[in-house]
Structures are given as C-alpha cells and as structure tokens.
Amino acid sequence: MVDATSLSEPELTESRPRGGRLATLFRRSESLRGYALLSPTLAVMALAMCAPTAMMVALSFWVQSGFDITMTFTLDNYAKVFTNPIFEALFLRTLMISGTCALATVLISYPMAYYVAFHVHRRKLAWVIMMTLPFWTSYLLRVFSWKVVLGYNGAINSGLMSLGLISEPLEFLLYSPEAVIITLAHAWAAFAILPIYVSLEKIDRSLLEAAADLGDGAVARFLRITLPLSMPGVIAALLLIFIPTFGDFVTPALVGGPDGMMLANIVQKMFGKLNDWPLGSALAISMMIIVSIMCGGLIWVTRQIKERAI
Amino acid sequence: MQIKDKVKAFHDGALSRRDMLNGLAAIGVGVAMAPILPRTARAAGSDAIYFTWGGYDIPDLFKPYIEKHGEAPSFATFGGSEEGLTKMRAGYVVDVSHPCNQAVPRWVATGLFQTADPSRLSNWSDVIPSLYELEGNMADGRPYMVPMEWGQTSVTYRTDLVDLQGEPESWGILWDERYKGRLGSLASAADAWWVGAIYAGVDFENMASDEAFEKIAAVMREQRPLIRTYTDETTSLEQALASGEMVAAMTWNESAAALKNQGLPVKFAAPKEGALTWVCGAMIHKEAPNIDLAHDIIDSLISTDTGKFLIGEYGYGHSNAKSFEAFSEEDLAAKGLSSNPNDILAAGKFQIPQSQEFETRMNQEFENIKAGF
Known part of the structure; x- marks a missing residue:
C-alpha cells in the first residue's frame, strides 16, 4: 500500500491541479483518507466509548456526599x-x-x-x-x-x-x-x-x-x-x-x-x-x-x- | 422472486449476491421497524409511566383507569425502592412512583417530587387519614405520598417442614441452625436490616445509634451462613418455598397469600417480637409529563376495585376504607389484616424515616455482610 501511494503521489498532484487545497491534501494523504473511511466508526467510538469512559475516570476522582457529587479531586x-x-x-x-x-x-x-x-x-x-x-x-x-x-x-x-x-x-x-x-x-x-x-x-x-x-x-x-x-x-x-x-x-x-x-x-x-x-x-x-x-x-x-x- | 424460489435458490447455491443482499436488507428494515410500529400505533392512547415494584405492574390495579383511557399506563419496575430512587436521580423521568413511608422524607428531600392535589382524586375522601398523616408527608394539606397499600414483612413458613416445638412463632425461625441453607431473605436492607433490628431487640427510635448499628450487624452476620439466597424477586422465594427448597423466608403478605391461594401448607407468621409494618403509596414526579394522567393513576390505585384485588389476591391492606366492606372480619383476620389499619400497624413495628447518611451506611454494611464480611 505504502509503495503504491508514494509512486502515484507526484503524478496525482501534478496531473490534476484543480480542486481546493483541502481536496489536494485529502488526495495526497493516505492516512487522511483512511480516517475519513473510519469516521463513522470513530464517531460512534468517541461518543459511546471514549466519552463515557472519560466521565467515569473523572467521576472516580470525585466524592459522593449524600445525593450530590462534590467535584473536589481526591484519590x-x-x-x-x-x-x-x-x-x-x-x-x-x-x-x-x-x-x-x-x-x-x-x-x-x-x-x-x-x-x-x-x-x-x-x-x-x-x-x-x-x-x-x-x-x-x-x-x-x-x-x-x-x-x-x-x-x-x-x-x-x-x-x-x-x-x-x-x-x-x-x-x-x-x-x-x-x-x-x-x-x-x-x-x-x-x-x-x-x-x-x-x-x-x-x-x-x-x-x-x-x-x-x-x-x-x-x-x-x-x-x-x-x-x-x-x-x-x-x-x-x-x-x-x-x-x-x-x-x-x-x-x-x-x-x-x-x-x-x-x-x-x-x-x-x-x-x-x-x-x-x-x-x-x-x-x-x-x-x-x-x-x-x-x-x-x-x-x-x-x-x-x-x-x-x- | 417469490420467497419460496429464493429459499430454493439459496439451497441450491444459486442465489445471486444481489438477491441475497436484497433479502438481507428487507429483513434488516423489517427488524429495525418492528419496535417502532407498535409505538406509533399506540401514541394516540395514554403514555403515562408508573414506576413501581415488580408485581404491581399489572392491569388489575387499574380498572377505573382502563375504563377511562382504554388501557393501563406504561410500567417500569424496580427491585427495591432505593434502586428506583437512584434511577430517577440519574434523570429518569416518570409520572408516578411508589415509595414507602420510611423513605418519604428522603424522597421529598431530593426535590424530585411534587404533592398530589386531593381535589383531583375522587376517592380521596375515603382514604384512611392515619395512613397519610405521616412524618414529612403532608405539605399545606396536600400529600406527597398518597397511601395505597399497607402490610407486613414477616416470615412465611411451610407448616409441614418447620417444627415450632410448641413455641410461639418468632423471627428466630430465620436464625434457626436446623434450617441452615433452607432459609431465604429479601435482599434489600430496607426490609432485612429492620427485621434484624426487631430480632436484636433494638428500639426503632434508636435505630441510628452506633450501638444499635453494631448489634444489628452482628445478628445479620450470624444469619448469613444460614441463608440460601438473598433476592429481590419475590417469585424466587415463592418458588423455593413451594418446592421445599426453602422451609421459611422473609416475605411480604403477597407471597404468603399467593402460596396459600395455590393450596400449599404455608403460614404468614405473627412473630412474637412483632412483624415489620409499613405503608406504601404513590408519589408524583416533579416533572411528570402527564400530570392529569398521574392523578388518574393514583385515583385508580386508591379505588375500591384495586383495594378488593389487593386484599383478596395479594393479602395487603388497602388505604380505601370502603375496600374492606367486601370482606368479613374473619376473612381479614385470616390474612393478618383488619379494617382498622392501626390495629395491625401499631401491633407490629412501624418503620421510622431515617437520614440519608444512615441509609447509605446501612446499605453498605448490609452489602458487606451479604458478600461475607
């Protein structure tokens, strides 16, 4: 995969100069295209996995007092x-x-x-x-x-x-x-x-x-x-x-x-x-x-x- | 392509990829739509939510409501009222929930609930006043908790398997070494801990003192190796009692009544130390989306139709004085009830509201004990 892109890269940018900068970047960068393909999954992961986990991590350093949670850092x-x-x-x-x-x-x-x-x-x-x-x-x-x-x-x-x-x-x-x-x-x-x-x-x-x-x-x-x-x-x-x-x-x-x-x-x-x-x-x-x-x-x-x- | 052809083609390995995907897509759409369809079809009816104990989520308690709105409200259930409270505190909005007297002041303190309007309850005038004139329940003549049922936590035991040896019935059955591994208990401290207090001889007035706490913890530890399982599902206890897996268990009236109605040799004990007594009822959520329906739910719960069902089938007392008219005094006495609730409630040990700190401490300690510490 890597070899293929490094070969085709200069060709792509030179032969097709139209399109904005972003489009060029998008075409040039293999990893950017990869992330674009992954984006639905990444969005779901961020929303449904990372955010709740981050909340849990934050919560674990706080204190429960009665019905409320006090946001003071503690171990x-x-x-x-x-x-x-x-x-x-x-x-x-x-x-x-x-x-x-x-x-x-x-x-x-x-x-x-x-x-x-x-x-x-x-x-x-x-x-x-x-x-x-x-x-x-x-x-x-x-x-x-x-x-x-x-x-x-x-x-x-x-x-x-x-x-x-x-x-x-x-x-x-x-x-x-x-x-x-x-x-x-x-x-x-x-x-x-x-x-x-x-x-x-x-x-x-x-x-x-x-x-x-x-x-x-x-x-x-x-x-x-x-x-x-x-x-x-x-x-x-x-x-x-x-x-x-x-x-x-x-x-x-x-x-x-x-x-x-x-x-x-x-x-x-x-x-x-x-x-x-x-x-x-x-x-x-x-x-x-x-x-x-x-x-x-x-x-x-x-x-x-x-x-x-x- | 007909379905039959498709199945045959699939069988012969002749199904094209496109046909296969089409079929899968159709199935996918169908499955995805399934939960949506009945909902939209139902949207015209009522959609008020009653958040209650498992066992109260039945249409039999909502005869007047069903007559008026065509169907029962939606139900959501909890295993213990503390669990319910935690869910609501986490943002679950319902119309009506179902706490008991000892929890009322704490529930009110969360600011999640509002008082009911007695003028919108057609059955309010028949409700026995001593059941709503409870600590922390009334505000400006309006009740937070509208009482529905009252009853006892006691021992249901198999008369053929438990030998009382001529002694009076006692909570001691649940601490009897002879029945090790054949005893059951409710899992929530709101019942079990208080029972421990009765067995340890602790006065409910001193419930929160350190000395009482240690005393109760000691008897709960003593009991733990004898218990086969702690559960919030009354059905599990009932099945175990019916099969003889357990000879005695801590239950509410309901379990004893259900087993008796099946003709099993069980008795709901009247322990010499006193049974644990309580009143439970309906409370409206502060942000209840259907405030009118909420009042209809409550009005239905305190109607005589519901009362007759609760007394007859579940063996609970009801808050509506007229519900008792259908039953003779002997009938009621056999169920451990009376048309005057005070006779029963005062004879037992009536739960007293406690602070949140106590509640947390009690729950933590009881969980530790159940886990073997």
Whole structure:
C-alpha cells in the first residue's frame, strides 16, 4: 500500500491541479483518507466509548456526599478500592470464577472445534452454525434455563433422584460459584469454538502427513503440530471469555447466591442502592486496568514462548 | 422472486449476491421497524409511566383507569425502592412512583417530587387519614405520598417442614441452625436490616445509634451462613418455598397469600417480637409529563376495585376504607389484616424515616455482610 501511494503521489498532484487545497491534501494523504473511511466508526467510538469512559475516570476522582457529587479531586476512592479487604476477596473470587470458566470453556470447546475442523467434510458451515445455537436465544433466557436445570427440583436433581443415586437434592448446584461457572461456560462456548475452529482449519494438512511419514504417532502429532499451531485460537478464546466474564453481573446475581457474588455485582450496587457513583467508577476502572494488565501479560508470555520455540 | 424460489435458490447455491443482499436488507428494515410500529400505533392512547415494584405492574390495579383511557399506563419496575430512587436521580423521568413511608422524607428531600392535589382524586375522601398523616408527608394539606397499600414483612413458613416445638412463632425461625441453607431473605436492607433490628431487640427510635448499628450487624452476620439466597424477586422465594427448597423466608403478605391461594401448607407468621409494618403509596414526579394522567393513576390505585384485588389476591391492606366492606372480619383476620389499619400497624413495628447518611451506611454494611464480611 505504502509503495503504491508514494509512486502515484507526484503524478496525482501534478496531473490534476484543480480542486481546493483541502481536496489536494485529502488526495495526497493516505492516512487522511483512511480516517475519513473510519469516521463513522470513530464517531460512534468517541461518543459511546471514549466519552463515557472519560466521565467515569473523572467521576472516580470525585466524592459522593449524600445525593450530590462534590467535584473536589481526591484519590480516596482508589485508596478504598485497594485497601478494603472486601474488594480484595471479591477480586480473588471473580478471578477464580472467570479464570476457571475460561479454562473450562476452552477445554470443552476444543474437541468440538477439532472434530469439525478435521473430521467433518460436508456441510461444515451447518455444523459451525449448529454449535453456535445457544446464541440464538437471549442471554437472560439461557441463564434462567440453567436455573431450571440446576435447581432444587431441577432436571439434574430430579434425574439423579429418580435413578436412586442421591436421596436428597444436591444443593450446591444452584446459588453457588460452581453454578456461575457452569452457566458462564455454556453461555460463552461459541466464543471459544469459533476462534479455535478457525485456527485449526488453517493448519496445513501436509504438515501432519509429514509428521506421520517421519514416524510420529497420533498423540505426538497432536502435541507437536496441531496444538502449537492452534495456540493463537486458544489464547484468543481464553481472552474472549475471560474479559467479559470478569465483568459479568447478571449470571452471579441470578444463580450465584451469597457466595457467588462477583466484583461487578458490587459495582452495580454502587451505582444503585449503595449510592456511591465515584467509588463504583474507581472500582470499575481498577477492574479494567487489572484485566488489561493480566491480558497483556498473557499475550507477552505467549509471544516469549513462541519466539523461544523458533 | 417469490420467497419460496429464493429459499430454493439459496439451497441450491444459486442465489445471486444481489438477491441475497436484497433479502438481507428487507429483513434488516423489517427488524429495525418492528419496535417502532407498535409505538406509533399506540401514541394516540395514554403514555403515562408508573414506576413501581415488580408485581404491581399489572392491569388489575387499574380498572377505573382502563375504563377511562382504554388501557393501563406504561410500567417500569424496580427491585427495591432505593434502586428506583437512584434511577430517577440519574434523570429518569416518570409520572408516578411508589415509595414507602420510611423513605418519604428522603424522597421529598431530593426535590424530585411534587404533592398530589386531593381535589383531583375522587376517592380521596375515603382514604384512611392515619395512613397519610405521616412524618414529612403532608405539605399545606396536600400529600406527597398518597397511601395505597399497607402490610407486613414477616416470615412465611411451610407448616409441614418447620417444627415450632410448641413455641410461639418468632423471627428466630430465620436464625434457626436446623434450617441452615433452607432459609431465604429479601435482599434489600430496607426490609432485612429492620427485621434484624426487631430480632436484636433494638428500639426503632434508636435505630441510628452506633450501638444499635453494631448489634444489628452482628445478628445479620450470624444469619448469613444460614441463608440460601438473598433476592429481590419475590417469585424466587415463592418458588423455593413451594418446592421445599426453602422451609421459611422473609416475605411480604403477597407471597404468603399467593402460596396459600395455590393450596400449599404455608403460614404468614405473627412473630412474637412483632412483624415489620409499613405503608406504601404513590408519589408524583416533579416533572411528570402527564400530570392529569398521574392523578388518574393514583385515583385508580386508591379505588375500591384495586383495594378488593389487593386484599383478596395479594393479602395487603388497602388505604380505601370502603375496600374492606367486601370482606368479613374473619376473612381479614385470616390474612393478618383488619379494617382498622392501626390495629395491625401499631401491633407490629412501624418503620421510622431515617437520614440519608444512615441509609447509605446501612446499605453498605448490609452489602458487606451479604458478600461475607
């Protein structure tokens, strides 16, 4: 792209001198044209992402007093976020829940994606669409159906009871951190299947043949070729699930019970009945920064490993 | 191209890109228009918003309103009135909302509300005066909150699963180790914290003192490991009680009445320590866009039609004295009601308005406790 413009630039300006200065600039500058093409997206981003985030940042340095917000600069909110033990405990719990959920989802999704990528030869698209079926119903509806499945008189408990495997319904199934993990893992499965499937699909099959010719068995082939080459998909899936579930509050609110509360539930309450928007903002921003650091770290580590491997 | 042909062409892989895009565009336009169409079709009718608790968003409370305007007002719901207040403070303008007596002075202090005009309420003369002559409610003979329903927060328990062992009913059921993991509670401190006060033996007059605060926090902490879930959805508690997942839960009259109407063996306790009692009602937003409709909403809420429904179906007391005429004293007593609200309200522990500082402190502490601290 860059070569093409540098070649055509002088030609353009010399052969077509008409038009105002702005038009000339526009024609000459590759990046300006790029921004012009991006402008609708940029406008939406500025309005719907940057402005609210900026407001949150500002809010997090102010103080709530009664019904009003006093606009005096303070770091108190951040001090509270990092010293109050409740936030630390909730942070660790949230990390545990969304981390487990991301790992579990990837583990469950990998075989599905693998099967479709390697063993399905006809109507692949239909298979992929079938695997994303859960996404055809609303998120809330899926959470409620899990409530029905996991409930005291739910599908699992009544099934196990009628088989005579248990005499009392299992109570940990609902209103527990486990319930949150199960519900989230199912809800986000498609976000793991699709990137993993794409990275598996891209693998050059001749590499596998070569490995087989050189004497590798099925397991060694998988570990030495398939898995490393599908790592980009796996990492993408981990991030795609970890980031949004870290901030999820609907699922824990509905199936979490008192022990399944996550950080985002507290943030939501800060903006609701706890009536402390600045502290809520500080908490939300801290969450955002911590998650960014963790994800950046993960990407850095995988890059290091990759470079060393090469 | 007919739809059928298109589907067939798509199936055969013979659909041209242009046809495909045309089809997609048509679907897109259709989907985008869907939410707009019913709205414009409805614009001629009423569009006043009643912002209320889930469960009050039903046409049964608006018979006179529907007769007059053809349909019920629009509803928006909140899980707890504090949540509702926060939304309105953030700029959500409604016509009428639904606070309870202990919140009235704080709601009024926000400056977001205006008094109702009794001369525009045809049923005003039948409203029981003791229900609106509350602390901070009247200004120049006009009420901020027009009382609608009154009732209790108490324990609904399964008579077949809870063994009282000959003792009188008590709030202690919700602190009973034997039922660990099978007890439920409302999630809002506006109920739970006050119940804690009753259980801890705190006088409501001293509610805000530090000593009382610690005492209540201690009993709430003691209760937390026993509770299966804290929720604002009464339906969740009702379902759990119906299935036997929970044996007892803190509820309002409504849940007990609903379960009883389904023939389940439940009882709405009359705890020996006293139930928590309250009066709730309708308040008009200062910038209510439909002030006439707002008064019609309120007039409908305090009508005898609504009263009979609330007493019969939800088991709440009503503010209109005439609503009770359809029920015998025995009927009412069985529901834990009386045609003289003072009998019930004074026998229980009636909530007292508190300062915003107290409210914030209470909510924060209760959230901490619920989260396990």
